[in-house]
Amino acid sequence: MLFFILKRVAMGVGLVLLVLTLIFSALQLVPGDPAVLLLSTGDGGAPSPEAVEKLREQLGLNQPLLTQYFSFLSGVFTGDLGESFRTSQPVLEAIGARLPRTLMLVVFATVLSIVIGVAMGAIAARRGGWVDTLVTALSSIGVALPVFVFGAVLILLFSITLKWFPAGGYVDPSKDLLGSLASLTLPAIALAVGFAAQIARMTRSAVLEVQTQDWVRTAKSIGLAPFTVFRRHVLRNSLTPVVTVVGIGFGTLLGSTVLVERVFNYPGLSSLLVDGVTTRDYPVVQGVVIVIALLFIAINIVVDIIYGILDPRVRRA
Template structure:
């Protein structure tokens, strides 16, 4: 298992270099007037040239990238061109906001989709059709409309939760949950449909296998058959879909951060892209790639635990 882990981590490091290199090249070739954006339209050409030299933007592309890599090896992601804030500090303060919403959304997605998938596979018939219809509607329903509706009902009319803003978990767990539950529900809607369909399909395939018929003939209860045997074997494909949903939800977090005014990772990445703030943009890229690598690695380990046949030596 350890060689496998080292290979995956090594592949993740290579992926960081490739993605950041491509990001660097695309940003450089986009010819974003960073110095002009910082100084404003009234700045002279001389002032712009001085600022470009101070930021290192007058250097060749390869030299700028190697300078950035040198800082990365020392744990320094640089400072924002616009705010002057250390990129690492900015990301470590904003990433918990986004992860709070995403993790709660994934818990909702996992619980709801598993329940829907099991019910659909076990009951079939009208219940299966009803649940599939609900899943399809949740998949195509626009999240932004749902977000606005939830804010209106639960924040404005009922006043159960705040309409906007974020409270740290360490400051007040109850207020933290109130600040993330609505954004999490909005993010989870589409994921529930996709994952429930995967759980349902995998379970139906497992329930039609020979070993299930053998266990049923031996008198094993349907509940034990479904939850202990079939569900565990069907979890592999569902876990793969779950990891893809995590990445998708993490990327979609930007929209709920805008709706609910959350100071998260997505908003920071969006602003860095618009401004051409290269240090911030590269920091966002590094954190994003590492997060994807870690999530995929955890999913692989979970699959190995659920299905010993899938474990790698």
């Protein structure tokens, strides 16, 4: 088991280095000079070459590309992600203020997705017939439904028409817990609908497969109640592939929050990323993408380890 864990961690470290290299390379290929953008006044006048060169020197943009790359790696591994070109605020500080809000949203959406998805998939596989058809149709709609469209419908129905939930914004849970839950509900539902549909599909397929196994027939033959057989021997053994889907989906939700945060005016990490892209604030863009990538990789390593614990065949393989 120890070798299995070390192998997964080593693969994760290699993947981190690859992702960091890709992030640095991608941002270097973005057209436009950050120094020129920062010195532009917006009235059409171009800054003087002397001012641009001086700012490039201050920002380290005049150094050789390889030097910038190793400086970038050094900063990542020491926790120094630089300062924002636009606000001069440390990038790590800006991310630290936004990251908990996005994690709250993603965790809330993940919990909703698991509860709804597992329940729908299990019921569809057990009941069959029109129930299975209905759940399959709803899952297809959920996967295909654009997040920004569904979010706009939720705002129109539950905020403007019924006035049950706020249309957007963020409330600090330390100041108003109920208000915070209310502000999280609609964004979490909009974020969870597609993920819940994927979990429902996976749960249904897994339950249908496990129901045909020998140990299930044995449990039925010894006289156990049908619900007991389903709960103890079918559903529990069907959740192993669902764990993998949940782990991958959790990381995917981190990237999917961009549209949700925009629709609901939620001041999370993705909003910071969009603002950084708009203003060509390279350190902010790099910092946010790095944090999301590291979280995604870490989550997948944890899921691999949990998967290995649940299924010894994975460790042996």
